[in-house]
Amino acid sequence: MSALAVAFSLMCLVTSSLTMLMQLAFTLVELGCVRKNNVKDIVFRNVLDTVLGAIIYYACGFAFSSSGGPFIGQKHFFLADGGTYACAFLQAWVFAQACGTIPSGAMAERATMLTHGVSTLALVGFIQPVVAHWMTGADGWLVKGLWDEKAYIDCAGSVYVHCVGGIAAAAGAYILEPRIGRFGHKADSAKPFSSSKHAIASGLGVLLFWPAWLGFNMASITPKLQLLLDGANVEASSELLLLPAVNTTISAAFAGGFYLLLRKAFHGRIKLGYAATFWNSILSGMVAITAGCFVVRPWAAVIAGILATLADIGIELLFIRYKIDDAVGATAVHLGGGLVGALVVALFAEPDLVQNFAGGQRYGGLVYGEYELFVTEIVGTLVACFWAGACSFVVFKTLKHYRWLRVSQQYELQGLDISWAINEQGSPDTSPGYRNTNISTSTSTSTSANTLKNTSYIVQSENAASRTGIMGMEMRNTTSNVQPSTSQRSGISAGFTAPSSNLPLANMQATQVTGRQPQQEENGL
Numbered sequence: 001m002s003a004l005a006v007a008f009s010l011m012c013l014v015t016s017s018l019t020m021l022m023q024l025a026f027t028l029v030e031l032g033c034v035r036k037n038n039v040k041d042i043v044f045r046n047v048l049d050t051v052l053g054a055i056i057y058y059a060c061g062f063a064f065s066s067s068g069g070p071f072i073g074q075k076h077f078f079l080a081d082g083g084t085y086a087c088a089f090l091q092a093w094v095f096a097q098a099c100g101t102i103p104s105g106a107m108a109e110r111a112t113m114l115t116h117g118v119s120t121l122a123l124v125g126f127i128q129p130v131v132a133h134w135m136t137g138a139d140g141w142l143v144k145g146l147w148d149e150k151a152y153i154d155c156a157g158s159v160y161v162h163c164v165g166g167i168a169a170a171a172g173a174y175i176l177e178p179r180i181g182r183f184g185h186k187a188d189s190a191k192p193f194s195s196s197k198h199a200i201a202s203g204l205g206v207l208l209f210w211p212a213w214l215g216f217n218m219a220s221i222t223p224k225l226q227l228l229l230d231g232a233n234v235e236a237s238s239e240l241l242l243l244p245a246v247n248t249t250i251s252a253a254f255a256g257g258f259y260l261l262l263r264k265a266f267h268g269r270i271k272l273g274y275a276a277t278f279w280n281s282i283l284s285g286m287v288a289i290t291a292g293c294f295v296v297r298p299w300a301a302v303i304a305g306i307l308a309t310l311a312d313i314g315i316e317l318l319f320i321r322y323k324i325d326d327a328v329g330a331t332a333v334h335l336g337g338g339l340v341g342a343l344v345v346a347l348f349a350e351p352d353l354v355q356n357f358a359g360g361q362r363y364g365g366l367v368y369g370e371y372e373l374f375v376t377e378i379v380g381t382l383v384a385c386f387w388a389g390a391c392s393f394v395v396f397k398t399l400k401h402y403r404w405l406r407v408s409q410q411y412e413l414q415g416l417d418i419s420w421a422i423n424e425q426g427s428p429d430t431s432p433g434y435r436n437t438n439i440s441t442s443t444s445t446s447t448s449a450n451t452l453k454n455t456s457y458i459v460q461s462e463n464a465a466s467r468t469g470i471m472g473m474e475m476r477n478t479t480s481n482v483q484p485s486t487s488q489r490s491g492i493s494a495g496f497t498a499p500s501s502n503l504p505l506a507n508m509q510a511t512q513v514t515g516r517q518p519q520q521e522e523n524g525l
Helices: 003-031 036-065 086-106 113-136 158-176 199-229 234-267 272-290 298-321 330-348 351-358 372-401 409-414 416-424 486-490 510-514
Strands: 455-462 472-479 495-497
Touching: 003 036, 003 086, 003 199, 036 086, 036 113, 036 416, 086 113, 086 158, 086 199, 086 330, 113 158, 113 372, 158 272, 158 330, 158 372, 199 234, 199 272, 234 272, 234 298, 234 351, 272 298, 272 330, 298 330, 330 372, 409 416
Parallel strands: none
Antiparallel strands: 455 472, 455 495
């Protein structure tokens, strides 16, 4: 085995392993954005996501992303044709897996397990591989280009990973509708739903994302390794090899720094309560440089980071304005950053770097006086977003039609961790929310000693400025014999009172399910 083959294999293994760390980073970020009665469920779903993604990508996802036609791949189903494509499969899978995980954060705390599983299978097995084939497959229609074989450029997946996942997250969050109590009467009013005890997890997730993203973007040059190392100037070749890592770091840093400047300029001071948005701006900067990490210079990475922060903030405000509940801001980070990434390539791709990346063709972005790449990037990005959005809309609308989309009202208010515990004690339902079960709103009680009687959950918003500087939410367990009003059940009023329910617990009372006496639980940042 030649030294080049060993280097190629090692680079493939290292970059793929680093990219897989994104699964852990996604989990940590989501843990910091949900209430404490949902943390175990979040971890379980992210592990399940990895298992399902690997299975479906082995079965058909890799085949759809590989060669076989201009619109969809047709070879390598179940890797059964004996080809030598271990590295290609490994890297393509971790990219698709990252895409499949994005919607889970947006739909956290209220999507059924079935919704999560179907979303992962659809994205990793079909929706994302088709777009990847267009942009990276040997015979994809965007690889061949719209003019003179000047190919669409997305080095490491700003569009075919992050835009696709971000569009799916937006569709899921919109169709799923907001969590109970998330928005108030007034426009632009939203209450953070997270646990201060787990908020540190999001920060750790961002720190883990940083090295993982270096591997993610460095993976884009693995197929170009021989071309780069064949150059006479070894020092120049090493500079090109490390350019994606340098650009990723610069874009992320400037995105976070620009957000802090904006916060200071418009609000006078920087508060810890804004940490989640600060972290999201850093992630959006990483997404924005992903498309052009190999074909733009560091000065363009600075611009990418700044534009990504503006896109992230803009989408966040737009979602709050129209009351679309994205639990972790996944759409703002991945869709906003991904669109910026495509724009950065269209404007700032340097002809010499494109020639190194594309293997011979020399063309550049609009600032270098060439329009072909600009038009190709815009057309390709719009088509990819339309494809991902349409497919995701069909998937989630179908689940909603059969009432499989969202957990029951009671499960949502209890928290999915507690719902799992209840089902383990013999509830007639399946595990949390496999069906959006109708919960009776009657306050009548049962004479059975094994029934949890008259339990209602009250979600109240309060001003938590004395603790963190932003609004928080409290989840309280209380007993009530009063039939809740329609406005209370809707969750729009300041205090939400869920209907009572008679839920068999197999000789267990509420204190046995929770492991402690009912008490006030803090759930705000």
